[in-house]
Amino acid sequence: MFRRAFWFTAGAAAGVWATTKVNRQLKKLTPESLAAQAADKAIEAGHRLKDFALDVKSGMSQREDELNDALGLHQDPDLPANVTALPGPRRLRAIEQDQNDPTTQFSYNRNEDH
Template identity: 35%
Template sequence: MRRIFWVALGATAGVLVVRKVTKTAQAYTPEGMARGLSGLGEGLREMAQVVREAMQERDAELRLALGVDEGVIDPDQARALIERPTADHADPFGGQPGPPDFDRPSNPAHRGARAS
C-alpha cells in the first residue's frame, strides 16, 4: 500500500512539474511574449486615459477657481498665475477679495475659505 501511495505522489508531482515547465517555456516563445506585451499595452492605454481625464478635471477646477471662463480674469493674467504662481503679479481681481463667485459654495477651490 505504501508503494502505491509513493508512486501516485511521484506521478502527481511529475505531472505538475511538467505542466509548469511547459507553461513557462510557452511564455518565452514569440507568441507567448506577444500575448504578454499586448496585455501590457492595454494597461498602459487605460492608465493614459485615466491621466488625461484627471488632467481635464484639474484644468476645469483651476479655470473655475481663477474665474477664467466667466471673464472675471484676463486669460493672459491667468496663464501667468499658473506658470509662475509665486511671482509678484498685478491684482487680477481689481482689489476685490476674489472672483464674484468667492462665497458661492459650489466653487470647490473656495469651499471653507470665507472672507472675514
Template identity: 35%
Template sequence: MKRLFWFAVGVGAAAFVVVKGKELYQRYTPKGIAEQVEKTRSEVGSWIGDFLSTMGEAMDSREDELREALGLEE
C-alpha cells in the first residue's frame, strides 16, 4: 500500500512538473514574450489613462474650490 501511495505521489509530482514546465517554456518563446509585452503595454496604457482622468478631475475640483474661496465667478 505504501508503494502505491508513493507511486501516485510521484506520478502527480511528475505531471505537475511537466505542466508547469510547459507553461514556463511557452512563456519564454518569442511568441510568449511578445504576448507578455503586449499585455504589459495595454496595462500601462490603461493605467496612464486612469491617472490622467483622475488628475483632470482633481484639478477641476481644486479649481472650483479656489474660485469659491476667492469669490471669483467663471
C-alpha cells in the first residue's frame, strides 16, 4: 500500500514538473518574448560594437602619437589644437598676412597646399 502511494506521488510530482517545464518553454516562444530577446541581443551587440570602436579609437590615437614621436612631429602651440600637420608656404603667407590684420579669421585647410 505504501509502495503504491509512493509511486503515485512520484508520478504526480513528475507530471507537475514536466507540465511546468513545457509551459515555461512555450512562453519563451511567444512573439512578445522572442521580440524582447531579439531587442536584448541587439542592445548587447550595440554595447560590444561601441566598446570595439572605443578600443580602435584609443589604439589609433596611441599609434598616431608613436608615429609623431618617431617622425619628430610635435604640436605647435600657435596652431589650433586639432591641427598636427606642418603648414605649407601658402599657409605661412596667409598666417603672416592675418597676423597683420587681426579682424581676419581663417580656417586651416590641409588640402590647400596640394
